[in-house]
Amino acid sequence: MELSERTRRSFLKQFGAAGAAALAVANADGLGLAQAASTQPASTPADLKQAATRDARMAWWHEARFGMFIHWGLYSLIGQHEWAKENEGVPLLQYELLAKHFHPKPNAAREWARLAKRAGQKYMVMTTKHHEGFCNWDTQLTDYNAMDQGPGRDLVREFVDAARAEGLRVGFYYSLMDWHHPDGAICKTDEAARRRFVDYTHGLIRELMTNYGKIDILWYDVAWPLTAEQWESERMNEMVFSLQPDILVNNRNLLPGDFTTPEQHIQAADAGRAWETCMTLNDSWGFNRGDDAWKTPKTIVDNLITCARGGGNYLLNIGPEPDGSVPPNSVEILEKVGRWLDTNGKAIYGAERIEAEWTTNLNFTRRGNTLYVHVNFWPGHTPAAEWLDFYKPEVVVAFAGLKPKALSARLVKTGQKVEFTQDEFSLRLTGLPLVAPDQPATVIEVECDGEPATDHSALRPLWPRHKVGISV
Ligand code: GLC
Numbered sequence: 125m126e127l128s129e130r131t132r133r134s135f136l137k138q139f140g141a142a143g144a145a146a147l148a149v150a151n152a153d154g155l156g157l158a159q160a161a162s163t164q165p166a167s168t169p170a171d172l173k174q175a176a177t178r179d180a181r182m183a184w185w186h187e188a189r190f191g192m193f194i195h196w197g198l199y200s201l202i203g204q205h206e207w208a209k210e211n212e213g214v215p216l217l218q219y220e221l222l223a224k225h226f227h228p229k230p231n232a233a234r235e236w237a238r239l240a241k242r243a244g245q246k247y248m249v250m251t252t253k254h255h256e257g258f259c260n261w262d263t264q265l266t267d268y269n270a271m272d273q274g275p276g277r278d279l280v281r282e283f284v285d286a287a288r289a290e291g292l293r294v295g296f297y298y299s300l301m302d303w304h305h306p307d308g309a310i311c312k313t314d315e316a317a318r319r320r321f322v323d324y325t326h327g328l329i330r331e332l333m334t335n336y337g338k339i340d341i342l343w344y345d346v347a348w349p350l351t352a353e354q355w356e357s358e359r360m361n362e363m364v365f366s367l368q369p370d371i372l373v374n375n376r377n378l379l380p381g382d383f384t385t386p387e388q389h390i391q392a393a394d395a396g397r398a399w400e401t402c403m404t405l406n407d408s409w410g411f412n413r414g415d416d417a418w419k420t421p422k423t424i425v426d427n428l429i430t431c432a433r434g435g436g437n438y439l440l441n442i443g444p445e446p447d448g449s450v451p452p453n454s455v456e457i458l459e460k461v462g463r464w465l466d467t468n469g470k471a472i473y474g475a476e477r478i479e480a481e482w483t484t485n486l487n488f489t490r491r492g493n494t495l496y497v498h499v500n501f502w503p504g505h506t507p508a509a510e511w512l513d514f515y516k517p518e519v520v521v522a523f524a525g526l527k528p529k530a531l532s533a534r535l536v537k538t539g540q541k542v543e544f545t546q547d548e549f550s551l552r553l554t555g556l557p558l559v560a561p562d563q564p565a566t567v568i569e570v571e572c573d574g575e576p577a578t579d580h581s582a583l584r585p586l587w588p589r590h591k592v593g594i595s596v
Contacts, residue, residue: 181371189437190465192243194250196410200443205415235449239455239458240290241290247340248293261279263328284339312350343376344375351378357379385399388402390430392434421461429498433489471491471496471498475489478576481525490575493528495569519554526577527574534568536567542568
């Protein structure tokens, strides 16, 4: 059953960003929307060509694991996040006035890029045009753009230069949905409008792919109101790859692209398929003055570990203020994450998917045969050590179901060797310090004699069980 346009629109309306996100994710992940399947045609020669170069194109991205997302546009001036126009019903002629009042400080993007670098992020993806339709670059196709309006400069070029100056890869976010273009909605029902709007869209993307040198990622967003066929998404990607042969594209122009884009949640794709979770630092993408729902550095670090555990990437958002300044809370969180990565980066960058069950206290990543045990909540001393040898000597980090044999272990923070014992059920890392050596997570590196993985369910039936009653 195709998701009817009415359902789609009311879904978008009702749930705003989250609804669009859910749609995009559902399309992306093939979660129950037959529509997604019908818009993902069987492999064409172009798909096959893109698939043939995928591993080589994506090598840097898999190594990178952590990127910065930037939502910045006219909506930043309102400060009620990027859906303000639609959510609050701001009349277009009113909204357009914002373009005259957008006066960012020079080279704000340098601050973002330096922050990304300090945070340990390896790439940046900036909104070139969000749903509002305003182009942050010097386009020839509309005067609703940064060069012709308030800024009087090409903000995309500043972004590209800033990212490159810090040695970071460059990504462009581009919203297909457009609330400003006169054909942006009627293109669904009026073929002449569709033709104009698709030409306009392809033309804007062509500019972005032509005028800024090598671009590493094209990050499409919301495809409402057209299907992949109507957007001519195949042709769109072919044009993109002909101009940027090494680029990566996501799946939100309703083709599979190179990677899947779970939004605001972490969901590994099937093995063999690349994925990237995008997430906000508070609850908003665009600057939202009142949004104080900041995640803690601990949550961000654990999310990053969880993405790395599944062999995925984490694209973490900042929503700069109208002048381009990054909200102080975002700076503080990202700097803390960066300090943790300075020590523990080897457990994240280039991490490969590991089949391991996290627990409340522990998370896991791996590179080759090296296992990284991330201790989120340090055990300290347990009084149970008085009665149970298992918890001696002193501080013990233990987990069940490790498949290969552990060969050696050490604390990443201090390099200190860690003693351990292992039987068929459990690995016990012993003699650890009383206080967590690192925050927000302490990492223990364990060399194994094979690819690390844990499996509780295989283990559970094997536990020795005793007669009813107590055995000691
Ligand atoms: C959604 C929202 C949008 C945001 C994007 C980020 O599609 O509509 O505002 O830019 O998600 O992934």
